[in-house]
Every structure is written in structure tokens, then in C-alpha cells.
Amino acid sequence: MNRFTLAAAAALMAGAGSAQATNFEFWYGNTGNVEVAIKAQCEAFNGAQSQHKVNCVGQGSYEVAMQKAIAAYRAKNHPVLIQFFDAGTLDLMLSDAVEPVQDLMPDVKWDNFIAGTRAYYETSGGKLFAQPYNSSTLLFYTNKTELEKAGVTQTPTSWEEIIEAARKLKAAGHACPFVTDGDTWRVLEQFSARHGLPIATKHNGYDGLDAEYVINTTFAAKHLANLVDWRKEGLVRLAADTKAGNYTAAFNAGECAMMEQSSGSYAAAAKAFEGKYELTVNMAPMYKSYERHNTFVGGASIYVMKGHSKDEIEAAKAFLDFLRRPEQQMFFTAATGYVPVTTDVLDAIAKSDEANSPKYATAKVGVESMNQPATPDTRGIRLGFYVQFREVFMEETQKAFAGQQTMQVALDNTKKRGDQLLRRFEQTYKGKQLP
Amino acid sequence: MSLESSLFSHRWLPLLLAVPLMSLIVLFFYVPVFQAFYWSFFLEQPFGGGSQFVGLQNFERVLSDPEFWMSGWRTIVFMMTASSLAVVVPLMLAVAADRKIGMSLPARNILVWPKGIAGASIGVVFAFIFNPFVGIMAPLNTMFPGLWNPGIDGTDAFITLVAAHVWSGIPFNFVILLAGLRSIPHTMYQAAAMDGAGPWRRIFDVQLPLILPQLFLTFVLEFTESITSVFALIDTITEGGPGGSTTLLVYKIYVDGFSGYDLSGASTQTVLLMIFVVLLAACQFVFLGRRINYER
Numbered sequence: 001m002n003r004f005t006l007a008a009a010a011a012l013m014a015g016a017g018s019a020q021a022t023n024f025e026f027w028y029g030n031t032g033n034v035e036v037a038i039k040a041q042c043e044a045f046n047g048a049q050s051q052h053k054v055n056c057v058g059q060g061s062y063e064v065a066m067q068k069a070i071a072a073y074r075a076k077n078h079p080v081l082i083q084f085f086d087a088g089t090l091d092l093m094l095s096d097a098v099e100p101v102q103d104l105m106p107d108v109k110w111d112n113f114i115a116g117t118r119a120y121y122e123t124s125g126g127k128l129f130a131q132p133y134n135s136s137t138l139l140f141y142t143n144k145t146e147l148e149k150a151g152v153t154q155t156p157t158s159w160e161e162i163i164e165a166a167r168k169l170k171a172a173g174h175a176c177p178f179v180t181d182g183d184t185w186r187v188l189e190q191f192s193a194r195h196g197l198p199i200a201t202k203h204n205g206y207d208g209l210d211a212e213y214v215i216n217t218t219f220a221a222k223h224l225a226n227l228v229d230w231r232k233e234g235l236v237r238l239a240a241d242t243k244a245g246n247y248t249a250a251f252n253a254g255e256c257a258m259m260e261q262s263s264g265s266y267a268a269a270a271k272a273f274e275g276k277y278e279l280t281v282n283m284a285p286m287y288k289s290y291e292r293h294n295t296f297v298g299g300a301s302i303y304v305m306k307g308h309s310k311d312e313i314e315a316a317k318a319f320l321d322f323l324r325r326p327e328q329q330m331f332f333t334a335a336t337g338y339v340p341v342t343t344d345v346l347d348a349i350a351k352s353d354e355a356n357s358p359k360y361a362t363a364k365v366g367v368e369s370m371n372q373p374a375t376p377d378t379r380g381i382r383l384g385f386y387v388q389f390r391e392v393f394m395e396e397t398q399k400a401f402a403g404q405q406t407m408q409v410a411l412d413n414t415k416k417r418g419d420q421l422l423r424r425f426e427q428t429y430k431g432k433q434l435p
Numbered sequence: 436m437s438l439e440s441s442l443f444s445h446r447w448l449p450l451l452l453a454v455p456l457m458s459l460i461v462l463f464f465y466v467p468v469f470q471a472f473y474w475s476f477f478l479e480q481p482f483g484g485g486s487q488f489v490g491l492q493n494f495e496r497v498l499s500d501p502e503f504w505m506s507g508w509r510t511i512v513f514m515m516t517a518s519s520l521a522v523v524v525p526l527m528l529a530v531a532a533d534r535k536i537g538m539s540l541p542a543r544n545i546l547v548w549p550k551g552i553a554g555a556s557i558g559v560v561f562a563f564i565f566n567p568f569v570g571i572m573a574p575l576n577t578m579f580p581g582l583w584n585p586g587i588d589g590t591d592a593f594i595t596l597v598a599a600h601v602w603s604g605i606p607f608n609f610v611i612l613l614a615g616l617r618s619i620p621h622t623m624y625q626a627a628a629m630d631g632a633g634p635w636r637r638i639f640d641v642q643l644p645l646i647l648p649q650l651f652l653t654f655v656l657e658f659t660e661s662i663t664s665v666f667a668l669i670d671t672i673t674e675g676g677p678g679g680s681t682t683l684l685v686y687k688i689y690v691d692g693f694s695g696y697d698l699s700g701a702s703t704q705t706v707l708l709m710i711f712v713v714l715l716a717a718c719q720f721v722f723l724g725r726r727i728n729y730e731r
Contacts, residue, residue: 067693074483091696095482240586240677243568388695399678402587417502424496424697428478430487 021053022315025079028058029065033267037335045322052315062300073097080308080316083133085300086120087386093129094429098303102128105317112342116370117297120380123435130301131320132341136264137295137366138190140285144278146257150174155280158288162258166235169257179247179256181239182397184390186260189296189381192220194284196293198377205382209426209434213418216411225407228400238401260284262298263362266337270358281361283369294372296380299338334359339366384425392417474702481696493703506687510662513683517597518657521604529612530638543613550606554664558671561599589680592673596681599668608653615649616642647727655719659712684708
């Protein structure tokens with residue numbers, strides 16, 4: 001390639017960039033059928049108008065997307081829009097790398113967002129930081145066909161009933177009555193929220209950076225110890241105990257009869273069960289002596305990153321507007337099992353001809369779960385370096401499941417190591433206030 | 436000096452020719468190393484936007500963290516078991532392939548093939564081979580349920596990792612050691628045999644002493660490389676679990692830095708690991724290297 005063609009190519013590229021359509025990037029972390037749905041939305045946006053063009057880039061997972069965003073931001077090469085997951089919320093709020101969506105778009109009716117999703121992503125002043133996107137919550141899935149085979153006709157709703165059903169399944173020769181991966185989000189966060197238990201002091205960090213973990217003293221500790229005992233009894237299986245090696249796959253293949261999983265898994269499970277088993281989804285189980293509170297919103301939301309031109313921001317706003325549209329949300333819910341994020345969409349679904357269609361099954365139960373009575377401890381989790389805390393929790397509890405230490409010791413260690421993370425976070429962001 | 440200047444009469448040409456490589460080394464080695472040293476004295480915000488000098492506080496934090504010492508200990512255990520085996524197994528294979536036994540010629544060829552496989556691919560394959568339900572241990576598991584499960588039992592996971600590492604280390608070490616063995620003159624064996632030395636005696640008294648330089652090379656490379664090259668295997672087979680039982684230092688640095696956004700802590704551990712590797716290599720040269728006679 002000689003100098004002239006190089007120059008010509010450069011001129012062409014510069015020209016293309018400044019032509020009518022404003023190009024901007026959107027990074028996301030999902031894979032599988034969720035990624036297919038995201039891509040479809042991107043194409044729909046590009047097809048619906050010619051003013052802006054979104055380029056949607058999949059990063060493989062939430063964690064990787066965040067790692068790359070950090071590197072890209074430091075190199076001033078970051079996208080305009082990026083999807084971040086729930087656990088990174090506080091890290092992003094204090095990062096000074098994102099612009100709160102409510103500041104950028106003050107005219108949007110943000111009150112329209114269902115309370116459960118708002119609480120997780122809003123500032124202490126009630127301002128939304130990010131636009132909730134693929135929102136999920138924890139639900140309880142059962143393989144009704146297998147349960148009925150073992151003589152369980154009523155779908156269990158409490159842990160007491162689950163264990164009773166699991167004993168029946170085991171007696172009937174079932175190898176895997178209930179399966180979990182012991183993930184922090186499932187067994188600790190969502191459990192604590194719906195039982196109204198705090199995870200850390202200062203209302204899970206909402207009232208200050210000097211919070212401390214309390215997970216080793218709440219009823220969650222008892223539940224986790226129960227899981228260890230139930231696993232020994234053969235009622236509960238971990239992902240590594242299953243043939244599939246992955247608990248969702250084990251459930252979807254019919255190897256395991258019950259699981260707690262995100263509503264975002266519904267579409268995949270329904271497809272796998274088609275013609276073979278009957279699927280039920282309900283709110284996640286409670287201990288009978290506890291009153292039900294809301295579950296946290298999971299999944300991810302979209303942040304607008306700082307340092308972009310006005311045109312790009314305008315284009316990004318148009319895309320965010322597009323994603324909020326009821327028909328887009330309904331499409332996304334039907335395609336994935338994630339729940340709608342605004343109340344008007346729930347109404348739209350209720351009024352549509354397909355209100356009782358299985359593709360909207362999670363929308364109703366998921367939103368109902370997030371709309372249960374809230375307490376200051378069930379707004380969300382606002383703790384620093386929380387992603388690393390999740391790793392610590394997994395590491396320590398896995399040791400407990402393997403019998404190397406008791407669950408209480410595991411949780412005591414988790415609290416100790418978690419508090420060290422919080423103190424370091426406090427020091428890293430010295431002088432900064434929670435927004 | 437005279438030899439070099441007679442080869443390259445031009446004064447700047449040799450330097451110029453070395454510039455591309457040198458700049459790559461500076462860019463991809465010295466700059467990151469410097470950055471790691473720099474960050475280890477600061478508390479760095481993940482997205483930039485502010486860092487504060489904290490002196491030796493990061494080192495205090497890391498050195499008083501039992502998790503750091505645990506992963507350091509695992510690194511040493513791995514180095515001792517996996518690296519030793521990764522030299523001893525190829526040595527046995529090389530000695531066998533060097534002898535005129537059946538299949539030794541094709542073996543010399545086939546044993547080199549795994550060299551072409553990336554660590555991550557080896558990891559994926561071994562995760563499957565050692566899968567408790569479909570892998571080679573599956574029959575044992577049906578006889579004794581729960582005997583083997585790397586997803587639950589930390590020791591099993593560690594063994595899987597060692598096996599994968601040894602296997603991936605075979606080709607390179609095999610080539611080096613076989614080349615050493617092939618270069619030993621045949622007359623030496625014949626003389627030893629004439630004096631009544633049996634096959635074992637010939638291995639220990641003739642072959643091993645004469646391939647000491649090759650053995651030393653493979654040991655040095657193995658010991659220093661095992662510390663970092665195991666990353667791909669951990670990431671694909673165990674992801675550091677279960678319960679952190681396969682979180683070696685190099686993986687802990689990755690998790691802390693990239694999943695935990697603890698850039699300062701990860702940098703501090705990188706510095707400590709780097710110092711350890713340099714000291715290790717230095718010790719090997721001081722204590723072992725001197726005893727080796729390169730002349731024949």
C-alpha cells in the first residue's frame with residue numbers, strides 16, 4: 001500500500017465518521033438467547049431511523065465487560081453506553097466515569113420505573129444513576145412432572161415444603177431433588193432481602209461508606225448451614241455434584257427437579273422442557289416463620305459514560321428512549337424472561353391478547369416479587385468492591401460445603417475479609433460522599 | 436570487543452537493527468514492570484480519577500494477609516510437584532526413546548506434538564478427561580461414589596492441574612533431554628558395558644552426568660515458568676476453586692486486579708512474585724549452575 005492509498009483510506013474513514021449518521025458503541029455482557037435479543041434490539045433501532053447508528057459489542061460476561069470498560073476508560077477509548085451488572089453499582093457511582101441518566105434526561109418519567117428496580121440504582125436523593133435494562137429477580141423453578149412422579153402434587157412454596165418434597169423425591173430414587181450453585185446472589189443476597197435481613201450495617205451501605213458485614217449473625221447463616229446439612233442428606237446438590245456440571249443445565253436436562261434461578265433463565269428452561277416436562281415458576285421460597293419482603297433486582301442496567309461529544313450523547317439518549325418503549329420491553333421480556341422495568345409495560349401486557357401466554361410468565365411473578373413490602377435493608381446493596389466480596393463468599397462457603405470448615409467459620413471469615421475490602425474501599429475513595 | 440567491531444564496522448547499524456526488538460521489550464515488559472512498582476506504593480481508583488501515595492501500606496496489607504501466604508504456599512507446592520514431574524517424566528521418556536527399542540523412532544516424533552497446543556486448550560481437554568461423570572475416573576466413581584470430584588475436593592482439583600501441567604511440559608523438555616542424550620558418543624556406553632555396567636548403572640553413571648547441562652536448563656525453565664504458565668490451566672480447569680484450593684499466586688493476582696478492581700494490591704503482589712522468581716533463578720544458578728561442567 002503506498003502513501004497515496006493510505007491517505008485516501010484515512011480521508012475516507014474520516015469522512016464516513018462525520019457523515020450524517022452518528023455512530024456510537026454499546027457494550028454488553030450477556031451471551032446465548034439474551035445476546036440474540038439484544039442484537040435484535042440494536043438492529044431494530046438502526047432500522048427504525050437513520051439519524052443514529054448503534055454498534056453493539058458483546059464482551060462475553062458482565063465481569064469481562066467491566067474489566068474492559070475500566071481499561072478502555074483509562075485509555076480514553078471507552079464506549080458511550082455500557083451495561084453494568086448490579087454488583088458494580090457503588091464502584092461506578094464513585095468512579096466519576098459515568099453521567100447519571102436522570103441528569104442527562106430530566107424529562108423522562110422516571111417514576112414510571114417499578115420501585116424494586118429504582119431503589120437499587122438510585123442515589124440517596126432518589127435520582128436514577130443508570131437506566132435499568134435486563135432486570136431479573138430470583139424465582140423458584142420446579143419440574144412438575146418429576147415432582148408428581150414422586151407423589152408431590154402441590155408445588156412447594158416454603159423451604160419446609162421444599163425439603164419435604166426433596167425427601168419424597170429421594171425416597172423415589174431421584175438423585176438430585178434440589179440444585180444450586182451456591183452463588184452469592186442466590187443464596188445470600190436474595191435470601192436476605194426477601195427475609196428482611198440486613199447484609200451489612202448502615203442499611204447495606206446506603207447510609208455511609210463505613211458499613212460492616214453482618215451476614216454471619218443473621219438468619220442467613222442458619223439457612224446456609226442448613227444447605228450444608230441437606231447436601232449431606234442428599235436433598236440438595238451443588239453444580240459440581242451434577243452430571244451436567246452446571247446447575248441450570250442440570251435442571252433444564254431434567255437431572256434435577258427444583259432450583260432457584262434468575263427469571264432471565266426462563267426462556268431457556270421453557271424451551272428445554274418443551275414436550276418433555278411441565279415447568280412451574282413461582283416466587284423464591286421463604287421459611288414459614290418469616291414475613292415476605294421484596295427481592296432485589298438483578299441483571300444489569302445501562303450507564304452513560306463521560307467524555308463523549310454532544311452528538312454521541314444525543315444518539316445514546318435516542319437509543320435509551322428506544323429501549324424504554326413498551327413494545328421493545330415486551331419483546332425483550334418475551335424473548336428472554338427478564339422482567340419489564342416500567343409499570344406501563346405491565347399494564348400493556350395485561351391488556352394484550354397474550355396476557356396469559358407463558359412467554360410473559362416471569363413478568364408477573366417477577367415484578368410481584370420485587371414489589372413485596374420493602375424495608376430500609378431491602379433497597380439494594382451499596383457496598384464497595386462488592387464483586388470481590390462475592391468471590392470471597394464463594395471461596396469460603398465452598399470450603400464449608402467440602403467439609404473443610406463449618407459454615408459458621410466460613411461466614412465469620414467472609415465477614416472479616418469483607419470488612420477489610422470495605423475499609424480499603426473507604427480509603428481509596430477518601431473524601432468522597434455517597435451520591 | 437574487537438570481534439564485534441570487526442563484524443559490524445558501522446557503529447550505529449547494530450543498535451538500529453536492535454531497536455524494534457528493544458522497543459517491544461521496553462513497551463511490553465519494562466513499562467508494565469515499572470507501572471506495577473509504581474502502583475504498589477499508591478492506592479489506585481479503578482477508573483483512574485485519583486490515586487494517593489500510601490508508602491508501604493500495600494505491602495503491609497498483602498504480607499499480613501493469610502490468603503496471600505496460602506496462595507504463595509500453593510505456588511511452591513505446585514512448583515515442587517508439577518515442575519519436578521514435568522522434568523522427570525520427559526527424562527524417563529527420553530531415556531527410553533534413546534534406546535533402540537521398538538517404536539522409539541515414532542515416539543521421538545509423536546511426543547513432541549503437544550507442544551503445538553495452547554495452555555487453554557489443554558485445560559479444556561483435561562477438564563473433560565478428569566470430569567467425575569464422563570472422564571477416566573468415572574468407573575472408579577461408580578464403584579466408590581464421591582471418590583473423585585475436582586469440583587468439590589480441592590486435592591482432586593490440584594492433582595488435575597498437576598497432571599495437565601506435566602503433560603503440557605513433556606514435549607519441550609523431552610526434545611531438550613533427548614538431544615542431550617543423542618549427543619553422548621556411543622563409545623561411552625560400549626566402554627561402560629565392557630566394564631560390566633548394566634543398563635541402570637549406565638543411566639546413572641554415564642547418561643545423567645553427561646546431560647547435566649540439559650537437565651539444569653529444563654529445571655530452571657520449568658521452575659520459573661511453572662509459576663506463571665499455569666495461569667491458562669487454572670483459568671480453564673478450576674478457576675481457582677473449589678474453595679480457593681487452586682488459587683496460585685499468579686491467579687490470585689489476576690482475580691484481585693481484574694475481578695476485584697484492586698489494582699494496588701495486585702501490583703504489590705506482582706512485585707513480590709517478580710522478586711521471588713528472580714531470587715529463585717539466582718539461587719539455582721548460584722547453587723546448581725556452578726557444579727555443572729559444560730565441557731565434554
